[in-house]
Amino acid sequence: MFDNLYGTGQSTMDAxxxxxxxxxxxxxxxxxxxxxxxxxxALRARGLGAxxxxxxxxxxAALQAHMDGFLVMKMEDxxxxxxxxxxxxxxxxxxxxxxxxKMKDGAIVCNSGHFNVEIxxxxxxxxxxxxxxxxxxxxxxxxxxxxxxxxxxxGRLVNLAAAEGHPSSVMDMSFANQALASAWLAxxxxxxxxxxxxxxxxxxxxxxxxxxxxxxxxIDTLTPVQKKYLASWSEGT
Amino acid sequence: MFDNLYGTGQSTMDAxxxxxxxxxxxxxxxxxxxxxxxxxxALRARGLGAxxxxxxxxxxAALQAHMDGFLVMKMEDxxxxxxxxxxxxxxxxxxxxxxxxKMKDGAIVCNSGHFNVEIxxxxxxxxxxxxxxxxxxxxxxxxxxxxxxxxxxxGRLVNLAAAEGHPSSVMDMSFANQALASAWLAxxxxxxxxxxxxxxxxxxxxxxxxxxxxxxxxIDTLTPVQKKYLASWSEGT
Amino acid sequence: MFDNLYGTGQSTMDAxxxxxxxxxxxxxxxxxxxxxxxxxxALRARGLGAxxxxxxxxxxAALQAHMDGFLVMKMEDxxxxxxxxxxxxxxxxxxxxxxxxKMKDGAIVCNSGHFNVEIxxxxxxxxxxxxxxxxxxxxxxxxxxxxxxxxxxxGRLVNLAAAEGHPSSVMDMSFANQALASAWLAxxxxxxxxxxxxxxxxxxxxxxxxxxxxxxxxIDTLTPVQKKYLASWSEGT
Amino acid sequence: MFDNLYGTGQSTMDAxxxxxxxxxxxxxxxxxxxxxxxxxxALRARGLGAxxxxxxxxxxAALQAHMDGFLVMKMEDxxxxxxxxxxxxxxxxxxxxxxxxKMKDGAIVCNSGHFNVEIxxxxxxxxxxxxxxxxxxxxxxxxxxxxxxxxxxxGRLVNLAAAEGHPSSVMDMSFANQALASAWLAxxxxxxxxxxxxxxxxxxxxxxxxxxxxxxxxIDTLTPVQKKYLASWSEGT
Numbered sequence: 001m002f003d004n005l006y007g008t009g010q011s012t013m014d015a016x017x018x019x020x021x022x023x024x025x026x027x028x029x030x031x032x033x034x035x036x037x038x039x040x041x042a043l044r045a046r047g048l049g050a051x052x053x054x055x056x057x058x059x060x061a062a063l064q065a066h067m068d069g070f071l072v073m074k075m076e077d078x079x080x081x082x083x084x085x086x087x088x089x090x091x092x093x094x095x096x097x098x099x100x101x102k103m104k105d106g107a108i109v110c111n112s113g114h115f116n117v118e119i120x121x122x123x124x125x126x127x128x129x130x131x132x133x134x135x136x137x138x139x140x141x142x143x144x145x146x147x148x149x150x151x152x153x154x155g156r157l158v159n160l161a162a163a164e165g166h167p168s169s170v171m172d173m174s175f176a177n178q179a180l181a182s183a184w185l186a187x188x189x190x191x192x193x194x195x196x197x198x199x200x201x202x203x204x205x206x207x208x209x210x211x212x213x214x215x216x217x218x219i220d221t222l223t224p225v226q227k228k229y230l231a232s233w234s235e236g237t
Numbered sequence: 238m239f240d241n242l243y244g245t246g247q248s249t250m251d252a253x254x255x256x257x258x259x260x261x262x263x264x265x266x267x268x269x270x271x272x273x274x275x276x277x278x279a280l281r282a283r284g285l286g287a288x289x290x291x292x293x294x295x296x297x298a299a300l301q302a303h304m305d306g307f308l309v310m311k312m313e314d315x316x317x318x319x320x321x322x323x324x325x326x327x328x329x330x331x332x333x334x335x336x337x338x339k340m341k342d343g344a345i346v347c348n349s350g351h352f353n354v355e356i357x358x359x360x361x362x363x364x365x366x367x368x369x370x371x372x373x374x375x376x377x378x379x380x381x382x383x384x385x386x387x388x389x390x391x392g393r394l395v396n397l398a399a400a401e402g403h404p405s406s407v408m409d410m411s412f413a414n415q416a417l418a419s420a421w422l423a424x425x426x427x428x429x430x431x432x433x434x435x436x437x438x439x440x441x442x443x444x445x446x447x448x449x450x451x452x453x454x455x456i457d458t459l460t461p462v463q464k465k466y467l468a469s470w471s472e473g474t
Numbered sequence: 475m476f477d478n479l480y481g482t483g484q485s486t487m488d489a490x491x492x493x494x495x496x497x498x499x500x501x502x503x504x505x506x507x508x509x510x511x512x513x514x515x516a517l518r519a520r521g522l523g524a525x526x527x528x529x530x531x532x533x534x535a536a537l538q539a540h541m542d543g544f545l546v547m548k549m550e551d552x553x554x555x556x557x558x559x560x561x562x563x564x565x566x567x568x569x570x571x572x573x574x575x576k577m578k579d580g581a582i583v584c585n586s587g588h589f590n591v592e593i594x595x596x597x598x599x600x601x602x603x604x605x606x607x608x609x610x611x612x613x614x615x616x617x618x619x620x621x622x623x624x625x626x627x628x629g630r631l632v633n634l635a636a637a638e639g640h641p642s643s644v645m646d647m648s649f650a651n652q653a654l655a656s657a658w659l660a661x662x663x664x665x666x667x668x669x670x671x672x673x674x675x676x677x678x679x680x681x682x683x684x685x686x687x688x689x690x691x692x693i694d695t696l697t698p699v700q701k702k703y704l705a706s707w708s709e710g711t
Numbered sequence: 712m713f714d715n716l717y718g719t720g721q722s723t724m725d726a727x728x729x730x731x732x733x734x735x736x737x738x739x740x741x742x743x744x745x746x747x748x749x750x751x752x753a754l755r756a757r758g759l760g761a762x763x764x765x766x767x768x769x770x771x772a773a774l775q776a777h778m779d780g781f782l783v784m785k786m787e788d789x790x791x792x793x794x795x796x797x798x799x800x801x802x803x804x805x806x807x808x809x810x811x812x813k814m815k816d817g818a819i820v821c822n823s824g825h826f827n828v829e830i831x832x833x834x835x836x837x838x839x840x841x842x843x844x845x846x847x848x849x850x851x852x853x854x855x856x857x858x859x860x861x862x863x864x865x866g867r868l869v870n871l872a873a874a875e876g877h878p879s880s881v882m883d884m885s886f887a888n889q890a891l892a893s894a895w896l897a898x899x900x901x902x903x904x905x906x907x908x909x910x911x912x913x914x915x916x917x918x919x920x921x922x923x924x925x926x927x928x929x930i931d932t933l934t935p936v937q938k939k940y941l942a943s944w945s946e947g948t
Contacts, residue, residue, distance in 0.1 A: 025720075044760075307762070691777055
């Protein structure tokens with residue numbers, strides 16, 4: 001969660017700025033998908049002064065985006081209004097012919113989701129009369145009527161292709177988590193069945209505790225009376 | 238989740254403002270607990286211009302507060318610096334003698350958690366040379382050296398006692414959820430075992446869908462190809 | 475500036491919440507005017523989770539609102555989309571017949587500008603088949619087709635009528651400023667011509683210094699070398 | 712104002728991220744100076760999830776930072792707590808021996824003000840047992856006890872040295888402004904005295920109008936009645 005929410009958010013916006021040198025303040029940034037990655041990207045885009053519009057297919061996530069103060073719209077409806085489109089859904093065909101056709105001249109599109117299928121490149125090419133690499137990591141597509149759409153990093157993960165991926169201070173947590181989970185596995189594998197296990201909560205807590213210590217952040221601890229109250233309360237209601 | 242995160246946040250800050258008419262901008266607001274309620278309160282306090290400090294006992298929640306840009310400290314350490322203290326932990330004795338003793342003159346303390354045990358009133362009274370109801374919902378405690386601490390709503394839920402609780406536009410979702418969950422129960426109870434069930438995801442989605450419709454928010458839907466891709470991808474990795 | 479920016483922002487949103495108990499998160503809040511008051515209201519509305527749209531007549535202010543991440547639109551265009559309309563322009567006829575006619579059912583309108591002329595009540599009445607005081611400070615106007623528009627505080631300053639105006643912690647600065655300005659006047663009036671003077675910068679600084687001291691905020695002071703550098707630099711370029 | 716507030720804010724944070732690949736979320740970022748540049752940097756650092764502390768010498772600016780929700784402290788007091796220090800004061804010696812001595816291991820220091828005198832490099836070198844260029848634009852200073860301080864871009868303007876300066880979408884406004892101001896000068900120079908003139912408000916408005924048009928943002932215009940009201944009101948009070 002931490003690397004998706006905090007890492008992807010920063011590194012995606014960083015990648016877009018590095019590649020295009022565009023001022024984010026004032027721009028309409030369309031974020032497709034409001035999972036952890038999408039939330040992180042939406043939050044950072046807003047933090048840089050953008051007007052953020054979220055598209056979603058899942059009603060609970062859509063409602064959460066709405067309540068978090070983002071405009072929630074259908075991709076088709078927001079296509080003519082977006083300055084920058086960022087796909088983070090994990091699905092394919094998030095941006096297709098009908099969206100490209102409606103975008104305005106100069107729109108920037110990129111992907112920070114799983115693979116380069118979120119933006120349908122075949123569609124984009126079909127709509128275009130020509131395309132060329134403009135500068136590193138920017139391909140300029142010229143559509144009929146001389147409208148330009150700028151594709152970053154060929155639709156691959158923009159934060160890996162055009163920036164340096166997650167900052168090391170997030171990834172250390174992910175790696176620590178994986179290391180401790182492996183250790184736990186090695187110790188407990190005989191008791192485990194053949195199914196998917198969640199990382200035990202104790203490991204998440206241990207990693208968080210180590211990270212906080214490294215940050216010199218000290219937190220409170222429960223007294224025995226507080227522990228007892230919590231336990232009784234959990235039982236009592 | 239929605240009523241805790243969005244409802245409690247607004248109604249707690251609303252209650253404090255109504256009761257005290259204090260300007261939140263610039264104040265150090267200490268939020269004890271970073272669950273959904275605590276997050277909501279921290280977010281709204283920041284949104285009103287406060288410097289928010291979070292206290293926690295759970296390392297993962299503490300780390301999240303830290304990454305969300307809040308100062309995370311021990312209650313003992315932040316006690317001399319807070320202007321307004323809000324407890325939302327669900328546990329007892331969050332504010333006790335040692336905290337009151339360190340607070341500055343004029344500190345405001347209130348509770349938006351579960352019961353009036355979060356703030357240890359016995360301790361507060363013991364430290365005080367006198368106390369009196371100042372105006373409605375404000376009790377002024379005078380400690381040795383003429384230091385004043387202002388307790389709101391006698392330590393009971395400040396957003397219920399001093400404001401109007403959750404706005405109706407949040408609670409309708411909670412009630413709809415409970416109603417639909419009851420209907421589901423009535424239909425399925427024969428199949429259920431004697432244990433705690435989560436509300437089925439379909440019900441959450443149904444409520445969210447109805448709410449979005451009432452808000453005139455339209456969202457995207459998956460195409461068959463997208464659904465297939467998602468399914469295969471879920472299986473494939 | 476301080477009371478307009480920080481005071482009006484909080485007290486206006488406070489007044490709306492008190493009067494209507496509406497959840498701000500997710501709402502489209504339209505702020506007419508982006509002076510100090512408008513900025514304060516826009517900032518706080520966003521801080522409470524709203525999607526804020528700003529209307530302006532002055533291009534520099536409009537551009538600033540745009541760069542601050544707010545949608546900037548014509549009032550006519552945003553009329554069908556707003557949930558809550560707040561006028562803070564200092565001019566008349568900000569909301570008129572053509573706007574009311576386009577508003578959606580349940581829209582809330584209020585004024586936090588100078589007088590009750592910002593919302594054209596004559597127009598609202600002409601469009602309505604009936605109106606009645608719903609609860610304190612809410613008048614329900616019923617338009618043709620049974621559309622309801624809710625007017626707060628009869629269009630007078632909502633933060634004075636329905637809340638308690640500026641929090642005392644802002645107003646003390648304004649009053650201190652006025653007091654010191656009066657003292658300055660008393661001392662210097664013989665030297666003054668018959669024209670409008672700005673409050674001398676020294677008075678603003680003195681008030682700010684006293685306020686910071688009362689807040690226990692300590693700030694840096696320039697060394698002689700720094701002062702000299704600043705002075706030479708001011709001259710040199 | 713626009714390029715300082717919006718341009719410097721983004722480009723400074725961009726430069727720090729590019730150079731160090733550090734995650735901003737959770738970091739204590741110390742911004743020295745709360746003029747337009749400082750505000751922009753503070754706002755963007757917060758938008759990226761930092762805890763921002765502001766230092767100032769001017770009380771009114773300090774109070775504004777405080778009311779904007781930033782911690783305001785003396786540089787000496789915040790020196791042991793900052794992760795990243797950014798000077799934007801326009802003065803010299805903002806960071807000196809006494810500050811470096813208190814900083815924690817791994818602190819990052821950089822300048823986004825006017826010249827490379829804000830960070831006293833002579834002091835930093837005197838405190839250090841060695842220093843070396845670590846990677847491009849990062850010099851690692853090793854102080855006694857093996858404490859490291861990382862200086863970006865040798866103390867020169869980090870947003871020019873390590874990023875690409877202001878995004879073009881801000882600078883176009885500055886240049887347009889300068890061009891129109893030059894045209895105005897050429898036309899009016901005979902009437903001008905030998906003193907500093909402000910750019911006429913009409914030019915700012917013209918640039919803003921052109922910029923809004925290029926952004927497809929339409930704004931309201933005053934009716935004759937509104938203009939008259941404003942004028943009479945300006946006179947009347």
